[in-house]
Amino acid sequence: MQITFWGVRGSYPVPGAATVRYGGQTSCVEARSAKGECVIVDAGTGMRALGNKLMREANGPQKYNVLLSHVHWDHIQGLPFFSPAYVPGTRIAIHALLTAADELNSVIGGITRHEFFPMPLESVPAAFDFHQVEPGVEFDLGSFHVTPIALNHPFGSVGYRLDCDGSSWAYVADTAPFDQVIHKQHFLKGPEPLSADDKVSLEAMRDALLRRLEGVDTVVYDTHFLPEEYAKFPHYGHSTPDQALEICAEANVRRLVLYHHAPSHSDEQMDQIAARYLAKGEAVGIEVLTSFEGMTLPIGRKVDAPERTNPGVGPA
Amino acid sequence: MKIRFWGVRGSFAMSGREYLRYGGNTTSVELVTNAGERLLIDLGTGATELAKQLMGSEFGKGQGKLPILLSHTHLDHIQGLPFFTPFFIKGNEIRILGADPNSGSSLETTLQNQLAPHYSPLNGLENLAAGVSIETVRPPATISVPGFEVRTHAVPHGSMWTTAYRISADGKTVTYLSDVEYANLDEPPAEVLALAKDADLLIHDAMHADHDYELRRGWGHSPARAGVVVAERAGAKKLALFHHSPDATDEMIDEVVQRTSARTAVPVFAAAEGSYLDV
Ligand SMILES: [Zn+2]
Ligand SMILES: [Zn+2]
Ligand SMILES: [Zn+2]
Numbered sequence: 001m002q003i004t005f006w007g008v009r010g011s012y013p014v015p016g017a018a019t020v021r022y023g024g025q026t027s028c029v030e031a032r033s034a035k036g037e038c039v040i041v042d043a044g045t046g047m048r049a050l051g052n053k054l055m056r057e058a059n060g061p062q063k064y065n066v067l068l069s070h071v072h073w074d075h076i077q078g079l080p081f082f083s084p085a086y087v088p089g090t091r092i093a094i095h096a097l098l099t100a101a102d103e104l105n106s107v108i109g110g111i112t113r114h115e116f117f118p119m120p121l122e123s124v125p126a127a128f129d130f131h132q133v134e135p136g137v138e139f140d141l142g143s144f145h146v147t148p149i150a151l152n153h154p155f156g157s158v159g160y161r162l163d164c165d166g167s168s169w170a171y172v173a174d175t176a177p178f179d180q181v182i183h184k185q186h187f188l189k190g191p192e193p194l195s196a197d198d199k200v201s202l203e204a205m206r207d208a209l210l211r212r213l214e215g216v217d218t219v220v221y222d223t224h225f226l227p228e229e230y231a232k233f234p235h236y237g238h239s240t241p242d243q244a245l246e247i248c249a250e251a252n253v254r255r256l257v258l259y260h261h262a263p264s265h266s267d268e269q270m271d272q273i274a275a276r277y278l279a280k281g282e283a284v285g286i287e288v289l290t291s292f293e294g295m296t297l298p299i300g301r302k303v304d305a306p307e308r309t310n311p312g313v314g315p316a
Numbered sequence: 317m318k319i320r321f322w323g324v325r326g327s328f329a330m331s332g333r334e335y336l337r338y339g340g341n342t343t344s345v346e347l348v349t350n351a352g353e354r355l356l357i358d359l360g361t362g363a364t365e366l367a368k369q370l371m372g373s374e375f376g377k378g379q380g381k382l383p384i385l386l387s388h389t390h391l392d393h394i395q396g397l398p399f400f401t402p403f404f405i406k407g408n409e410i411r412i413l414g415a416d417p418n419s420g421s422s423l424e425t426t427l428q429n430q431l432a433p434h435y436s437p438l439n440g441l442e443n444l445a446a447g448v449s450i451e452t453v454r455p456p457a458t459i460s461v462p463g464f465e466v467r468t469h470a471v472p473h474g475s476m477w478t479t480a481y482r483i484s485a486d487g488k489t490v491t492y493l494s495d496v497e498y499a500n501l502d503e504p505p506a507e508v509l510a511l512a513k514d515a516d517l518l519i520h521d522a523m524h525a526d527h528d529y530e531l532r533r534g535w536g537h538s539p540a541r542a543g544v545v546v547a548e549r550a551g552a553k554k555l556a557l558f559h560h561s562p563d564a565t566d567e568m569i570d571e572v573v574q575r576t577s578a579r580t581a582v583p584v585f586a587a588a589e590g591s592y593l594d595v
Contacts (some may be wrong), residue, residue: 015332024331045329073398115417116391116430118476257441
């Protein structure tokens with residue numbers, strides 16, 4: 001199995017000279033099995049370029065599986081620009097948590113409503129089907145075994161562990177840490193005091209995450225904030241690399257990949273973050289990589305595929 | 317009057333080395349009068365860049381006032397709204413003016429839908445700390461905005477309508493015709509010509525290169541030559557090609573400018589992210 005990053009940015013796309021090396025597009029990761037099966041995790045703006053690549057590879061209409069962590073704009077905005085959707089005969093299965101929406105098809109359909117996009121979902125040639133996921137309820141997609149994991153994010157979000165070809169990786173985004181703030185179904189102006197029940201819920205969520213991540217080869221984690229930024233916005237629903245490292249160390253993870261970079265972080269800052277956390281990871285025996293658009297990682301200890309880990313030679 | 321393009325890209329924000337000279341941000345254009353009054357058109361991702369600059373001024377202290385005109389609510393024109401930081405500072409007064417989409421939904425409902433809890437953690441316009449008013453414009457109404465005189469007209473854009481603007485200040489006029497497609501390129505509607513009449517600068521949808529247009533007729537966007545026809549007929553003094561296709565690299569846009577300039581006496585340039593320009 002291998003994974004490729006098509007969008008690594010959080011919140012909104014950031015074009016420009018300051019982001020050419022790490023990339024400006026939002027959340028989208030492609031997982032490939034040894035047999036060539038593909039699962040797409042999140043449908044942020046990175047999905048446009050992925051779709052164009054899949055079109056070049058495809059021999060006629062295909063079936064695509066898309067796992068959504070949640071439906072904030074930065075995780076779905078690429079969907080209307082996914083070119084295979086405009087090829088008749090294409091099937092797109094969308095797996096997502098039912099959060100604030102009543103119906104998945106109405107919330108996904110809602111992004112292409114007349115006011116927002118010229119073509120409504122019903123007119124798009126591809127056939128869509130929607131599958132509701134539940135944390136802890138495992139399922140198979142071809143040779144991928146998928147485990148949804150509940151995360152701490154406004155109105156709910158779900159991470160995924162994917163097991164395939166004798167190895168595993170996990171996608172843990174978007175999530176806040178599990179101590180100061182609990183995200184529920186309402187808007188937080190700032191951190192709210194935690195009740196005894198809240199503390200129990202947070203602990204249970206953290207324990208379940210640790211159990212699911214135990215021994216996983218590679219974990220891609222929402223590390224939107226630096227610690228000093230997190231201190232100002234603990235209620236925004238994102239984590240720091242330190243918080244991710246703590247979870248990964250407890251779960252005996254081999255490798256952590258920093259992901260969902262803040263739009264304000266320039267390439268120079270990302271270089272500094274990458275160096276700082278590579279060193280911090282070494283101290284606790286975890287390899288820490290910083291994701292960039294075009295990064296491809298073989299999953300598993302046996303490295304027999306070419307590995308691209310340097311954004312300096314990243315795509316244009 | 318000065319103008320600055322903060323976002324010139326249509327449909328989709330493009331990052332990468334091939335888009336650096338013209339810029340990859342979706343549409344947002346700032347106008348500033350000699351006296352310093354400010355007006356913004358559209359809230360694409362380009363608006364997030366302007367936001368950073370504004371936060372260093374009175375908007376950072378909650379003393380900013382800004383009218384924003386929306387051409388329509390397709391996502392590339394409102395994508396920057398949830399990240400436009402002056403909205404998060406109490407005391408700022410921001411007006412969003414635009415027509416109701418022709419779907420039966422009002423402008424306010426549409427923007428609320430954009431911020432609905434499943435799509436955005438903001439969970440509604442009421443959670444923006446600034447004073448925000450959503451004002452429905454009914455083209456061809458005239459709008460009064462401090463320092464500017466604004467005329468409007470509804471123009472066809474595929475299955476919907478966009479609002480085109482003619483904005484005058486300091487004796488200069490800018491006409492904004494983004495996301496438009498005329499039934500007959502050689503006969504732009506009379507109202508469009510009236511809106512662009514003698515404009516010092518005409519900003520026009522040029523999503524498609526002329527040779528690509530036939531494949532995309534009816535999709536709601538113009539080829540580069542549509543703006544030339546309007547500029548020539550209306551006597552506009554300068555034409556800015558705008559709303560560049562996400563597929564158009566810097567080199568491709570250079571080529572479109574060259575070809576377009578070769579066929580008209582009207583000075584033509586492609587709108588690019590960058591610095592303040594005199595109108
Ligand atoms: Zn996100
Ligand atoms: Zn547009
Ligand atoms: Zn549009």
